[in-house]
Amino acid sequence: MAIVIAVSQGKGGAAKTTTSVNLAGALNEIGFSTFLYDWDLGKPDALKWKGQGNHINWIELINKDNPIEDIESAKSKNDFLIFDTPPNYEQNAFKAIMAADFVIIPTSANYLDQENAKDAISVPMLAKKPFKILMSKVKKGTREGREIEAQIGKQDISFKSIITDRNVIAQCPRSSQWIGQFAKGSDSHRQFVRLAKEVVEWTKIDHKINLDEAIL
Numbered sequence: 227m228a229i230v231i232a233v234s235q236g237k238g239g240a241a242k243t244t245t246s247v248n249l250a251g252a253l254n255e256i257g258f259s260t261f262l263y264d265w266d267l268g269k270p271d272a273l274k275w276k277g278q279g280n281h282i283n284w285i286e287l288i289n290k291d292n293p294i295e296d297i298e299s300a301k302s303k304n305d306f307l308i309f310d311t312p313p314n315y316e317q318n319a320f321k322a323i324m325a326a327d328f329v330i331i332p333t334s335a336n337y338l339d340q341e342n343a344k345d346a347i348s349v350p351m352l353a354k355k356p357f358k359i360l361m362s363k364v365k366k367g368t369r370e371g372r373e374i375e376a377q378i379g380k381q382d383i384s385f386k387s388i389i390t391d392r393n394v395i396a397q398c399p400r401s402s403q404w405i406g407q408f409a410k411g412s413d414s415h416r417q418f419v420r421l422a423k424e425v426v427e428w429t430k431i432d433h434k435i436n437l438d439e440a441i442l
């Protein structure tokens with residue numbers, strides 16, 4: 227049975243779709259069968275990214291009339307399901323979180339986004355879902371970037387992996403490839419593989435704790 231991860235943030239442009247597609251690509255690459263459902267019916271950017279399906283065959287739009295059937299079927303065939311969600315806590319954003327086991331909150335470095343992240347954290351907390359913040363679009367070599375890297379290691383609500391701001395990441399949707407195909411071996415590719423490994427560790431550990439609690 228697949229582990230289900232929703233990528234969620236109230237703010238548009240927070241790198242939800244970028245995170246969803248490249249994390250799913252990296253999980254597939256390291257050997258975990260992963261399928262992505264795009265819940266953003268108004269602006270299905272993940273589906274558009276897939277394009278004609280020559281490079282990516284693991285993205286579909288969620289069926290708005292019967293999401294449960296889609297999810298249950300995909301769960302039985304995969305190790306991970308990733309949900310890319312709409313902004314502004316539209317109804318589908320909440321549904322995706324309710325159907326998820328874990329929540330990833332991508333947050334870019336600027337102050338407004340960090341304020342937004344505080345709000346975003348409250349949603350998985352209320353839903354009682356384990357969550358982690360992913361620092362995205364981090365500008366390497368800037369003071370801000372260094373401050374973030376110094377902070378990250380101290381907080382266990384953040385992934386140790388960060389995703390830096392790179393042109394190749396912004397370019398790869400147009401090629402209908404994830405970063406591991408578009409810029410294989412690049413530092414961005416390596417960052418998403420590292421994130422994927424961290425996600426595997428995180429979901430395994432929490433999974434085990436939940437099971438132990440269930441036995442007690």
Ligand SMILES: Nc1ncnc2c1ncn2[C@@H]1O[C@H](COP(=O)(O)OP(=O)(O)O)[C@@H](O)[C@H]1O
Binds near residue numbers: 240362
């Ligand atoms: N690490 C990054 N480096 C460069 N551009 C990025 C990065 N992450 C996201 N972007 C760009 O930022 C914009 C918003 O990202 P997107 O994933 O579509 O956000 P959301 O799905 O939250 O609305 C897109 O143009 C995307 O290409």
Ligand SMILES: [Mg+2]
Binds near residue numbers: 271311
């Ligand atoms: Mg999006």
